[in-house]
Amino acid sequence: MSVHVHKDNSCFSLSSSGFFLLCSESRECEDGFKIINRICVDEDECVSLSLCGDNAQCFNIPGSYYCTCDKGFRPHTPNFTATTGQCEDINECFEKTFVCSGDMVCVNTIGSYNCSCHQGYYDSGRTDSPCADVDECLSSVCAVHSSCINTPGSFFCTCYPGFHKLENGTCEDINECNDPGICGTNAECINRPGSYRCKCHQGYSNYGNDPSKCIKMNCDEFKIEADMEEKLKHLLTQLRKSCESLSGPDGGRQAGEELLENLFTSTDELLLDGNITDGETLSQFLDTVENSMRLIGPQLKEPVTRMETHNTFAEVAVTRNQTPPTGSVILSTDSALFNTSWETVVGKSYPGFAFVALVSYKDLDSSSHQFHKISRTSQEQESRERSDVKKKHVTYQLNSKVATAVVSNPETKQLPEPVTLVFTHTEERAESGSVVYSCVFWNEAEGVWSGRGCERAWSNSTHTGCSCSHLSSFAVLMALYPVQDTFELVLITRVGLVLSLVCLFLCILTFRFCRSIQGTRNSIHLHLCVCLFIADLVFLCGISSTHNRVACAIVAGLLHFFFLSAFCWMLLEGVQLYRMVVLVFHTTLKHLYMYAVGYGVPLAIVIISAISYPRGYGTDRHCWLSLEFMWSFFAPVCIIVVLNSFVFVITVWKLAEKFSSLNPDLSNLRNIRGFTVTAVAQLCVLGGMWVFGCFLFQHEGTQVLLYLFTILNSLQGALIFIMHCLLSKPVREEYCKLISRICSHKEKKYSEFSTNLSSNSQRPLRSDQTTGESKI
Template sequence: MELKWILILGLFLPSCSGCAIGYKFVKRKCVDEDECAVFPIVCGDYAQCVNTEGSYYCTCNEGFKMSSAGSCKDVDECLSSVCGVHSSCTNTPGSFFCSCSPGFHQHKSGTCEDIDECSDDPEVCGTNADCSNHPGGYSCKCHQGYSNYGNNQSKCIEMDCDQFKPESDVDHTLEKLKDLMSLLEKSCESLNDPHGEHVTGEKLLEKLCSSSDELLSDEKMADGKTLSHFLGAVENSMRLIGPQLKKPVTRIETDNTFAEVAVMRSQAPPSGRVTLNTDSALFKTSWETVVGNSYPGFAFVALVSYKELNSSTDLLQKMSKEKSDDKEKSVSYQLGSKVVTAVVSNTETKQLSEPVTLIFTHMEERAESEDMSYSCVYWDEAEGAWSGRGCERAWSNSTHTECSCSHLSSFAVLMALYPVQESHELELITRVGLGLSLVCLFLCILTFQFCRSIQGTRTSIHLHLSICLFIADLVFLCGISSTENRVGCGIVAGLLHFFFLSAFCWMLLEGVQLYRMVVLVFNTTLKHRYMFAVGYGAPLVIVSISAITYPKGYGTDRHCWLSLHHYFILSFFVPVCIVVLLNCFFFVITLWKLAKKFSSLNPDLSSLNKIRSFTVTAVAQLVVLGGTWIFGFFLFQEKGTEVMLYLFTIFNSLQGVFIFIMHCLLSKPVRIEYNNLFVRMCPHKKKEEYSSTNSQKPLRSDDSTGESHI
C-alpha cells in the first residue's frame, strides 16, 4: 500500500526526464508506462490492476468489494437467503456453498428434500418398534414391554420391570433397598409411557448410592444369598440408570459408595479404549467389548466401588472349596481390596471376546510372603461364594494388584493367609518359662515390698520393674495369640507395649540412680514423683501418640503385638534402643568413677564394693532384658528364623527367674530375711533361729545412700 501511495504522489511531481507523470522517456520520446506490469501488487490481494494512458485503476475480484480504506474485502453472501430452506450456508473467501441440514439430502434440482429413513432402512428402529418419519428425522415408538430409554432414534430393548419387585424370600437386610427398588420399578414402567412421570438418570444414581450407603453402613453380608441379592440389585439398577444419563461421564461419591459411568450416543458404534476409575480400582476395556454384537444407538460402561462392604468369614472360607489338598484347605482368606462392580451395556458378558483389566489398590500396604499371597476373584452368584475362575492375576506388589478377567461381575482381591505351624516345643517352653517367671516375679514383689532391711531407692525401682514384668508376662501368656477378636487383640498389644516400655524406663532409672550414687555422692535419692513420671508417664505418652497416629498398628494376623506396616514396630524398638544406650553410658561412667575411687589413697572399700556389686547386677539385668528383645525383633519379622524364635522364647520366658536370682537369691540381706522367715514358719527350728539371730548383726542401711550392704 505504501508503494501505491508513492505512485499516486508521483503523478503530481515533475519528471526528471521531462515526461509527464505516467510516462517514461524511451528513444527520445515519452511513452506510457505500464504501472500494473512494473508494480504487480499495487492493488493488493483480491483485486485486479487495469492500466490506462498515463495512469491505472484497481477492480475487486468477484465476491469482494472495495472498502473505504481502498482495499478489497470479502462479501458475505450467507447474509442473504441464498441457500433456501432445510439447508445451511457456509461463507468462503470470495464465494459460499450450501449444505443440506441433517435428515435432508440434495435433490437434482438443487433443493434439499427430506430423507425417509423409515423407507430407506426398514431396520432403523428394529423389530420391536414402529418407525415414524418426520421432516429432518424419524422417531421410534417402542412396542409394549420395550424401551429405548428416551433416545427416540435408538432401537428398543426389552424391559423387565419385574426384576425390581422384591422377592418373597429376600433377607431382611435388603429391606433398606425397598424404596430404591420401588422407584426403579416406576422409572422402568414410565420409560414406555410418554405421559408418565419420569425421574432423571442422575436422580436415580444418587438414590442408588444413598440406599447402598444406608445398607453398608451398619450391615454385614452374613450369607451368600444376601450378598448376591445386593450385588445383583446394583448391577440391574446400573443397566436401567446408565442409558438415561445425559453427560458423557458422570461421577458420584457418597459416604460408602463411589460410581463412575461413561455413556456414548452415535449412529455408528464407538471404538477405542475406555478407562474408568474410582477411589479403589481402575477399570480398562474397549468400546467394542462394551457394545457387543448389537448396538441400539447408545452404549455405557459403569464402575461402582463399595468402601465398607464387609463379607463374613464363612463366605471367605468358601474359597477353600476350590482347593484339593489338605494344606490348602486350612488357608484363611481376607479381603485385600474394596469390592467393585463392573457393568456394561452388552448383556452377553459371561465370556468376553477380549479380557477386561482391573487394577486394585490394596486396603493395607503389604508385600507377598511365604504366609500370604494375593488372588483375583469375582462373586459367583450361582455358588454364592468368591471364585477365581476366569480371573488371572497379571502382577502384584505391596500396594496394587492387576487382574485380567474374561467375564464381568463384582470383583475383589483376596489375601490368602497360610497358617504358621506353631511348634509344640516352643509352646511348652513358653508356658513353663512364663509360669516360673510369674512365680519368681511375685516373690520379688513381696520381697521388695515387705523386706524392711533392704528398703531404699533401688528397691523401689526393682519393685516397679517386677510389677511391670509380671503384668506384661501375664498378658503375654494369656493373650499373645488371641487374634480372632481384632479389638481384644489390639488391647493386648497396647498393654504389652506399655508395660514392656515401662520396664525399660525403670531400668533407665536404676542406671541414673547408680550414676548419682557414684558421681554426686550426696542427695542421691530420686523423688518418687519424678520416678513415676519417667517409669509410667513416658511410656503412656509414647503409647498414646502411637495409638492416635496409627490405631491399626496394634495387633497382627499372627500375634497380638505391634504391626510391621508403616514401621510401627519402631514405636517400641526406638525407645528401647535409647534406654539401652543411655544405660550403657551411665554404666561406663559409673565403672570409670569407681576405678578412680578404688585407686585413690583412702578408698572407702565397703561403700565402693557395695556400689560395684550394684553396678554389676544392673549391667547383668540390662544384658538379660535388653538382649532378649534383640532376638524379639527378629521374631516379629515376616520371616523370623527358627533359631531366633527359640532364643527369644527361652530368654523372654525366663526373665522373671533371672530377676529373682540376681536381686533376691544373690543378695545376702535377702537370704537372711528368707532364712528368718523360714525359721519362724517352722516351730521346731526356734533354737536354731535364736542362735542365728544372736550371731548375726542387724542389717543397717547406708545413711548416705539409703541402700543395703550386700
C-alpha cells in the same frame, strides 16, 4: 528567435538586433509558420488536442511538434511518430512489472494497476497478513433447513441431518420411516421434519432416545423380597416405578442424574448402617446396583458422568449415534480402573446407544470381612500353587475396594475379549512367601468370592492388574500363608526358653530367701520374675495350641496378662527409684498399691479387651493376639516404656545434682546409681525384645528379625539373673555362704563316714586311731 523565410529572400530573417525585413505579400511562409502582419511566425500545432490522441502529450517545436505517451502507456503501433499519436495502456499485471505484498493479487487499471485481495477476502490492513477471509455465513446466504459452512475465500451450504438437497439448491425432509427396519419390530416409526421417532410398544423402551430401537424391559429385576432390608426395599420400589414408566405406552423418562443420586444415597445408608452382614444380603445389594446402572446409564445426558458420595464413587460413559462406536474406553474411580473396548460394550446388537459404568464401594470391603467365603475351585488352585502349605492354615482378606463393572451389552457371561481392571491396595504389601494376591468376583449363585474367569495379570505392593472374561463385582483377595519356622529356629526358641526359665527360677529363689537384700525393690524384682516365669512357661507349652480355639484363647489371654504385668512391675521399679532419689532415701511403696498396679491394671486391660473383641485372642498360627487387636498390648507397653524413660531421666538428673552437692552420701548414692543402671538395662532388654516381637507376630518379620527375637527372649531370664543376682555383692556373698555351707556339710558327712569306717575295720589297732583320723 528567428523567422524562417523563403530561399529567394523574399522575406528576411529577424536579426538579433531587432531588425527584420518584411515579406512581400506575394510570398508564403514555410510549413509550420504563418504570416502575421507580414511576418512569418511559428504556428503552435498542439492547440489542436486531436493531433496526438488520448493518453499522450503534445510538445510544440519551431515549425512542427511531437507526441509522447503518458506514464503507463506506450505507442500503439511500431511506426509511432511524432505526428501520428494513439497510445495504448500497458498491462503491468500481464507483464509482471507490478509489486504486491503477501497473498494480494494485481488488478490492472488504465495507465496503472492496483493490489487487491482475492474474492472472498478483504484487506485487513495488516502488514504480515493483509488479506483476511470474509465470513459469508454472517449473512443469510443459504436456503431453509440448511446450514452455511464458511471456507477460506468461499462457503458452501449443507442440508440439516434428515434433509437432502434438491437440484434447485433447496433442502427437503427425508422420510426415514420409508425404511421398514429403522425402528425394528418393537416400535412404530413416526416421521418428523429432519428426524423420526420410534414409538415403543408396551413393555419396550429406548430410554427416551427417540431415534433408537426399542429393547425389552424386564422390570421384574427390581422384585422386592420379604427378607430384604427396608432401605433396599425402598430403593427397589423407586427403580421399579422408573422401569415401569419407561416401558409404559407414553415412554416416560426421568432425569438419569436424579436416579443416580437416589441410588447412591440409598447405598450410602445401607453401607453406613452396616446392614450388609451376610452373603445373601451382599448378593442382593450388588445385583441391585448392577440392574440399577443398566436402567440409569442410558438416561444420562452427558457423555461422561462422575458422581462421588460418602461411600460410593462412579463414572459412567454414554454414547448415542446411528453408527456403533469403536475404540477403547477407560473409566476410573478413586480405587479402581476399568479398561475395555466399545465393541465389547455394544455386543452383537446396537440399538443406537451404549453405556459403560464403573462403581466402587468405599466401605464394602470392611463390611464384607464377616463373609469371606472362598470358592472351592479357588482354594484348590491356590493349594496347587502353594503345595508346601496346608490349606486350612491359609487366611484370606480383601485388599482392595469392591468395584462393579456394567456395560449395555446384556451378554457378559463370556466376553469375546477380556477386560482389564486395576485395583489399588488398601494395605501396601508386596507379594512374598506369606502373601499372594488373586483376582476374584462375587459369585451371587454360590454366595462366595470366586476366581473363575479372572486372572492376575501383574501385581506389586500398591496395585494389582486383573484380566477377566466376564463382568460382575470384582476385588483383589489377599491370601496369607503361614511362615514355616525352621528347625534351627524352633530349637533355639525351646532351648532359650528353658534357659530363661531356669534363670528366672533361680532369681525367684534368691529374691524370696536371701535376707540381706529384702526390701521394696527386692519385692518388685520378685514379682517381675514370677510374671516372666509364668509367661515364658505358658509360651513354651501353649503358644502352638491352635487346634483348640478355647484353649488357644486362654493361652493368649494369659500371655497378654503376664507380659503386661511384667511391664507394670518395671514401671513400679522406676517409680521406687524416683522416690528414693527425689523424695527421701529408703522410702517404700505400700504393697497394696504395688499389687493394684502390678496385677490390677493388666487384669483390667485384659478384661476390657476380651469383652470388647473376644475374637482377638488366638490366631490360626499362634495363640496370641490377632493383628487388628495387637494395639491392646503394644499401646500399654509403649505408654509404660515412655513413662519409665521419663522417670529414669529425672532420676539420673537428680542423682547428678546430689553427687555434685557439698556433703553427698556417697555410699547410698552409689547404690542407687547401680540400681538405676540395672533398671534401665532391664527395660532395654524387655522393651527391645518386644520391638522385634511385633514383627514376629505380624508375619512380616524376616529370618533375621525372627532370630533376634528368639535370642533376646532366651537371654531375658539370664540377663536378669546376671544383673540382679551375680552383679549384686550382697547376693554374691550369700551365694558364697550357701556354697560354703553345702561344701562343709558334705565334707563333714564324708569325714564322719570315713571315721566310722576306720574305727570298725581297725578296732584291734587302737594305737593307730589318732594317726588315722589326722590323716583323714
